Amino acid sequence: MSKIEQRTSTRKANRARAGQAAKEFFEGTQTINGVPGFREHGSKPGWWIYIGRIPFARCIVIPQGDSVEIHDVVVCKEGDRRQGHGTAMIADIRQAFPGAHIWVDTSDCARPFWQKMVARGHIDSIENDYSWPCFDTTCAICHPTRTTGRRRSA
Ligand SMILES: [Zn+2]
Numbered sequence: 001m002s003k004i005e006q007r008t009s010t011r012k013a014n015r016a017r018a019g020q021a022a023k024e025f026f027e028g029t030q031t032i033n034g035v036p037g038f039r040e041h042g043s044k045p046g047w048w049i050y051i052g053r054i055p056f057a058r059c060i061v062i063p064q065g066d067s068v069e070i071h072d073v074v075v076c077k078e079g080d081r082r083q084g085h086g087t088a089m090i091a092d093i094r095q096a097f098p099g100a101h102i103w104v105d106t107s108d109c110a111r112p113f114w115q116k117m118v119a120r121g122h123i124d125s126i127e128n129d130y131s132w133p134c135f136d137t138t139c140a141i142c143h144p145t146r147t148t149g150r151r152r153s154a
Contacts, residue, residue: 025054035096052092056085061093068093068100070123073110086113090122103127107134109141 001009029051030038037052041060048061060071070093075086094102105128106114117123133142138152 025051032096033098035092037092038096050089050093053085053089056083057089059089059093061096063097063100066100068097068102070102070104073104087117087120087122090117094122101125105132107132107142109134109136109139 038048041047059073062069102123
């Protein structure tokens with residue numbers, strides 16, 4: 001086998017492996033209105049874990065009556081934030097539930113993102129009108145004042 005033939009066959013094998021991994025990853029997920037990647041939540045009946053944008057982002061989707069709550073949005077790696085992965089994922093949820101009233105509760109630091117999602121029509125409303133500081137104690141938006149001013153940088 002020539003070097004070029006070798007490289008080609010390695011590439012083909014890698015591609016086949018990646019394809020197989022993707023297939024196994026999506027096994028047991030469901031497609032809703034043409035959007036693949038909804039996995040049934042292990043312990044909450046009726047809830048979905050949306051993995052269609054893994055490895056970049058995931059979220060939990062909770063349909064109830066004619067409403068759908070988007071919950072626990074995670075954009076996975078710091079470097080992947082502000083790259084449009086979150087927006088693409090929320091647009092997927094709209095496509096999956098076109099007629100529903102889609103809503104969220106949001107932490108203070110994520111509120112500008114969700115306001116943008118409302119403006120673009122990807123979701124219908126932000127429901128919490130109260131301040132909700134996030135769990136990240138290094139977040140200066142949600143935790144501007146601290147008892148001793150001490151803050152880990154990352
Ligand atoms: Zn925060």
